[in-house]
Amino acid sequence: MKISNRIFALTGAVSTKGKLGARVPTLAAIMAVASITAAPSAALSEYPEKVIEIVVPFAPGGGTDTIARVLAEEMTKGLGQSVIVDNRPGASTMIGSKIVAEADPDGYTLLMASFAHAVNPSLNPNIQYDTATAFAPIALVAKSYNILVVNQDSPFKTVEELITYAKEHPGELNYGSFGNGTSAHLSAELFNHLAGTDITHVSYKGAAPALTDLLGGQIQMVFTSVASVAGQISSGALRPLAVTSAERSAAFPDLPTIAEAGVPGYVSDAWYGLYAPAGTPQEVIGVLNASVQKAIGSEALKKFEKSEGLIFEPGTPEDLAAFVKIQEDRWSEVAKAQGLSVE
């Protein structure tokens, strides 16, 4: 299921082109499942009695979207109701988040939140909802981390060497990010903040152009997700120096954490968490949390452990709230210290 099939099904109905027509059965299948399962649960009048939508604030195809789709499929099996993904990309997740913040708190519109969720309050003054009060936490789906990579020709073999050089030659090194406020940007600013370095931020629109310039030697380092550079690391084109998580990763057991490698206290987590609008009944949150716990134990999600560098930890809604609070505080501190907020 790539890209909103519903839309393609609609276009298929209007146009008579064969290619589009082929998409229609998918819609029919979804609707058939929905209508069959809707009947008995409606009789019990218990949650869930209709299709649940998970709003993904990104375009189809990226990491968050892929995880949300597999999660939705697993939750569908457990809940006996269709759980579908609705992509609402844009404005560094604020468009999709706003839709969920303003949705009915009935448990049928959920938000797949990630890194930007905890960053937007401190970076975007024109945010149109209150992150602290507009959402009810359900569960942390997974944690992840970034990986610090340099070009294979880079003189830096360790983080210490990089820091020593950066301190001796202030303002000479550049790091690439995937845009303002992305985890690539903030992981590096946290590094500057804690290591006392002055490595210049060069912003790109997305991972691909930034990694191209890293390969071409225009920039010297990038903090990025495991999935985006796994190929270049195994081919030897890029050299990993460290991971940003608190503990070493299962995928790269030999790689130190940045904290171990010379920046004590450094942690930068990537994460994926499920939220409902504030005011959603506790029983509904309970049903959804249980469903997520079951899904993250499934084989389908386990296979992302290595490829996407995910770490699954069972937990309560309160655990998610506490985890995200730490994130918000961390990035608000970095934003203030490094002067990142836009006015």
Added chain:
Amino acid sequence: MELFSDLALGVSTALSPFNLLYCFIGVLLGTAIGVLPGLGPVATIAMLLPLTFGLDPVSALIMLAGIYYGAQYGGSTTAILINLPGESSSVVTAIDGYQMAKKGRAGAALATAALGSFFAGTVATILLALAAPPLAAVALKFGPTEYFSLMVLGLVASVALASGSLLKAFIMIVLGLLLGLVGTDIESGAQRFTFDTPELMDGMNFVALSMGVFGLGEILRNLEHEQTRSVMVKRVSGLMLSKEEFKRIIGPVLRGTTIGSVLGILPGGGAMLSSFAAYALEKKSSPNKAEFGQGAIEGVAAPEAANNAGAQTSFIPMLTLGIPSNSVMALMIGAMIIQGITPGPNVITDEPTLFWGMIVSMWIGNLMLVLLNLPLIGLWVRMLTIPYHLLFPAIIAFCCIGAYSVNNSTFDVFIMATFGLIGYGLIKLDFEPAPLLLGFILGPMLEENLRRAMLLSRGDPTVFVTHPISLVMLLVAVIMLAVIVLPSIRAKREEAFSE
């Protein structure tokens, strides 16, 4: 030979059943819109962009390319049969093609068009395959500095692209640049012209904008004067060329192919100009001068070969440098950006399956067109009888769904509607919308790379002339600018477009 292993990769990509299917859909659709007057490949590709997102980038671009060169074929079919060129590039084909049809030689004219196009397409495809590797060698040397100069060159080229007044083209480019400024500043994250609207934070949607300006704008204009189309379908018989006719077309096809291949690479040249140029050349040099206008077979062969070769070679600057030579190519670049591919010299090395798959698919597509067109002529002509009042509402509904589906956003539908009106206004005022689109696409890339280059050089502007590749491109841009501005050449240029 690396070329052969590359081509082998292309063959295996293009011959996958999935890609064959999309190639077929593309050429079929292209032929259909080529037949219908008023709906060009630009409008069609703009409208189909959202549908390609769910596809693999290779399949998507193969289909879009198919639409483009398929339209060149379709346009000549109606030009010959009913003196109604479906495409601007087939206008000249109608002159002698229709005369031939009146004399009962419609079959021969169609066969000439098909064979000439196929030959030209084959030559141009080989040319494209040969031109690519040398350009790919410089790929990794392209940093922000080089990209900036490339964008400058692209913008200067797009002034030359405009077929009307230079001043108006310039105004359109600036307007496009301004529209491209809307959104979040990439370095600082500041909001520009977003008026606190989250939907504008990522900039205006390229698909909605181009569907509005090209698709809706063109439909509105067509509605203004509904053509009455009297379709008289003659029986098309005798597709075979006589031996003498065959001999007569060899020269014109070769010359047409050459002219088309060269003009196609140049910005603004493309298919239309090359068909005019090829026809003019034959008319002046042919031993059968007197027959021209009365049904000379050379008058069909030369422009048809030229427009197809031009359509094909216009992919060269797009695929190897990421610079669009016409608005169809600008849309293709948009499609690549949306697919997460950065257009430029990197495409050949980073996406070899895309690059070589597309090249080979073009040749296969051309072959399909030859086989497809002759049996389907009757169908195409019947399609002309669909009244506009049924066709256009369906297309508009299709556009709305397409614009919505990009970001699942109603805001984008309104953007499209607004730009539909703007596009109509531009047509009425005789402004070409193509430079606007180019400004909109190239502007943000220009700014981004300029600022990135300055950031990396720590504010030293001399990098643009000390980097050799960048210097060369800036020099070419200066020469081009001089050429456009010089009065004598300018007069010639206007003459060429008014012909």
